[in-house]
Amino acid sequence: MTDLYTQIANSPVGKLIVKNVGLPQPVALERFSAGDPVITGPVKFGAAPGGRLVGPVSDLLQSIGVEPPAEGAEMKAVVFDATGIETLEDLDVLQSFFSPVIRRVQSSGRIVVLGGPDDASPAQRALEGFTRSVAKESRRGATANLVRVEPGAEDGIVSTLRFFLSSKSAYVDGQVVRIDDAAGGPVESSWEAPLAGKVALVTGASRGIGAAIASTLARDGAHVVGLDIPALLDDLDAVTSGIGGSSLALDITEESAPRAMAAHLKAEHGGVDVVVHNAGITRDRTLGRMDHDRWRSVLDVNVIAPQRITAELTKGKGLLRRDGRVVGVSSISGIAGNGGQTNYATSKAAVIGLVSELAPALAQRGVTINAVAPGFIETEMTAKMPVALREGGRRMNSLSQGGLPVDVAEAIAWLGDPASGGVNGNVIRVCGQSMIGA
Ligand SMILES: NC(=O)c1ccc[n+]([C@@H]2O[C@H](COP(=O)([O-])OP(=O)(O)OC[C@H]3O[C@@H](n4cnc5c(N)ncnc54)[C@H](O)[C@@H]3O)[C@@H](O)[C@H]2O)c1
Numbered sequence: 001m002t003d004l005y006t007q008i009a010n011s012p013v014g015k016l017i018v019k020n021v022g023l024p025q026p027v028a029l030e031r032f033s034a035g036d037p038v039i040t041g042p043v044k045f046g047a048a049p050g051g052r053l054v055g056p057v058s059d060l061l062q063s064i065g066v067e068p069p070a071e072g073a074e075m076k077a078v079v080f081d082a083t084g085i086e087t088l089e090d091l092d093v094l095q096s097f098f099s100p101v102i103r104r105v106q107s108s109g110r111i112v113v114l115g116g117p118d119d120a121s122p123a124q125r126a127l128e129g130f131t132r133s134v135a136k137e138s139r140r141g142a143t144a145n146l147v148r149v150e151p152g153a154e155d156g157i158v159s160t161l162r163f164f165l166s167s168k169s170a171y172v173d174g175q176v177v178r179i180d181d182a183a184g185g186p187v188e189s190s191w192e193a194p195l196a197g198k199v200a201l202v203t204g205a206s207r208g209i210g211a212a213i214a215s216t217l218a219r220d221g222a223h224v225v226g227l228d229i230p231a232l233l234d235d236l237d238a239v240t241s242g243i244g245g246s247s248l249a250l251d252i253t254e255e256s257a258p259r260a261m262a263a264h265l266k267a268e269h270g271g272v273d274v275v276v277h278n279a280g281i282t283r284d285r286t287l288g289r290m291d292h293d294r295w296r297s298v299l300d301v302n303v304i305a306p307q308r309i310t311a312e313l314t315k316g317k318g319l320l321r322r323d324g325r326v327v328g329v330s331s332i333s334g335i336a337g338n339g340g341q342t343n344y345a346t347s348k349a350a351v352i353g354l355v356s357e358l359a360p361a362l363a364q365r366g367v368t369i370n371a372v373a374p375g376f377i378e379t380e381m382t383a384k385m386p387v388a389l390r391e392g393g394r395r396m397n398s399l400s401q402g403g404l405p406v407d408v409a410e411a412i413a414w415l416g417d418p419a420s421g422g423v424n425g426n427v428i429r430v431c432g433q434s435m436i437g438a
Pocket residue numbers: 203204205206207208209210227228229232250251252253277278279280281301329330331332373374375376377378379380381382
C-alpha cells in the first residue's frame with residue numbers, strides 16, 4: 001500500500017520541510033530478506049553488576065560474529081543485561097551506561113534491555129518505564145524492547161534475542177516479553193531454517209496478513225497448510241503453490257471444521273507443529289445498532305473457532321506435537337477498545353484470554369500459546385479506511401508509519417520457532433509502539 005506521506009517526507013525537499021515544521025519523520029525501516037545475517041554492524045553490550053545473562057549473551061553475540069563498536073563510533077544495537085539491578089539506587093547504572101551511547105545508535109538500530117521478573121523488586125519493574133521511554137525517544141527507525149528472563153531460563157534466550165536484534169522485529173517497539181523456564185528444556189534451531197521439517201497450519205491464508213504468515217513460515221522451512229473459505233480456494237492455491245505448501249478449503253465456523261482439519265492433518269502429515277489462528281473478520285456498528293448476527297459472526301470466526309480448533313488439536317494425546325506452537329492473532333482494538341467495534345474488540349480481547357487460560361496446561365506438554373496484537377498494518381482492510389482515520393492510524397506510533405503484513409508474520413515466525421519454548425502466554429503488540437492502548 002502506498003504511504004504517500006512517507007515518500008514525500010523522505011524526498012530531499014520533503015525532508016527539509018518536515019524537519020522545519022516539526023512533522024513526523026518516518027524513515028524506511030530495514031526489513032529482513034532471506035539469507036541476511038542476524039545483524040550487521042557493531043553491538044555494544046553492557047551489564048549491571050551481578051547480571052545473570054552475561055555468559056549466554058556473550059556466547060550468542062560471538063556465535064553470530066558481531067563486534068563491539070570502536071571508541072566513539074556508531075553502533076547497530078545496544079544490549080544491556082539489567083538482571084543484576086536490585087535496588088532503586090542500582091538504577092543509576094542505566095543512565096551511566098546509556099546516556100553516552102544512545103545517540104550513536106544507527107538507523108533501524110536495536111536497543112534490547114534484559115531484565116528479571118517484574119515482581120522481583122520495584123527496580124525491576126522500573127525497567128519497563130525506562131525501556132518504553134527509550135523507544136519513544138529513539139529516532140530513525142530504531143526500536144527498544146525489554147525481555148524479562150525468569151531465573152532458570154537463561155539458556156532459552158537465543159531465538160528471542162536473535163529476533164529483537166534483527167530486522168525481523170522492525171515494527172515491534174516498546175514491548176515487554178517474558179521468557180520462562182521452557183517445559184521440556186531448551187531446544188536449538190538454526191537461524192536460516194528454524195522450522196525445517198515442521199508442519200504449520202495458517203487460517204485465513206489466501207490474502208493479507210495470512211498470506212504473509214504462510215510465506216514467512218515457508219521461508220523458515222515449514223510445510224504450510226493454508227486454510228481459507230471454499231469461495232477463496234483459487235486465491236489460496238495461488239499462495240500455497242508459490243511456497244510449496246498445500247491448501248485446505250474450510251469455513252472454520254462450521255460445526256465439523258475442527259474435526260475435518262484434524263483428520264486432514266493426521267492423514268497428510270501425521271500431526272501439526274505450528275497453528276496460527278489468523279482468520280478474522282470485522283462487522284462494525286456501534287452497539288446500539290448492532291444486530292445479533294454481526295455480534296455473533298465476529299465472535300464465531302475470531303475466537304470461538306480458534307478455541308474449538310485448539311481444543312480438537314490438543315485433546316487426548318493430541319495432534320499438536322511436542323514443541324508445538326499456537327499463535328492467536330488479536331488486535332490493539334482488543335487491548336484499547338474501539339468505538340464501533342464492540343464485537344471485534346470483545347473477540348480480540350478474548351483471544352488474549354484464551355492465551356492466558358491455555359498457556360499453563362499446554363506448557364506441561366512442551367507446547368506454547370501466545371498472541372500477536374497488530375496495530376495499524378497496511379492491508380486491503382486499512383486501505384479502505386477514511387483518509388483522516390488512516391493517516392491518524394499510520395502516524396500515531398513511535399515509528400510514524402503503518403506496519404506491513406510481513407512484520408506480523410515475522411513475530412509469529414519467532415513465536416513458532418521450536419527454540420522459543422520459554423515464550424509462553426505472552427501478547428506481543430506489532431504496532432510500532434502505537435499510542436493507542438499503550
Ligand atoms: N489489517 C490490520 O491492520 C489488522 C490489525 C489488527 C488485527 N488484524 C487481524 O489480522 C488478521 C488478518 O487480517 P487481514 O487484514 O489480513 O484480513 P483479511 O480480511 O485480508 O484476511 C482475513 C482472511 O480470513 C479469512 N476468513 C474469514 N472468515 C473465515 C472463516 N470463517 N473460515 C476460514 N477463513 C476465514 C478470509 O477469507 C481472509 O482470507 C485478522 O484476524 C485481523 O483481525 C488485522
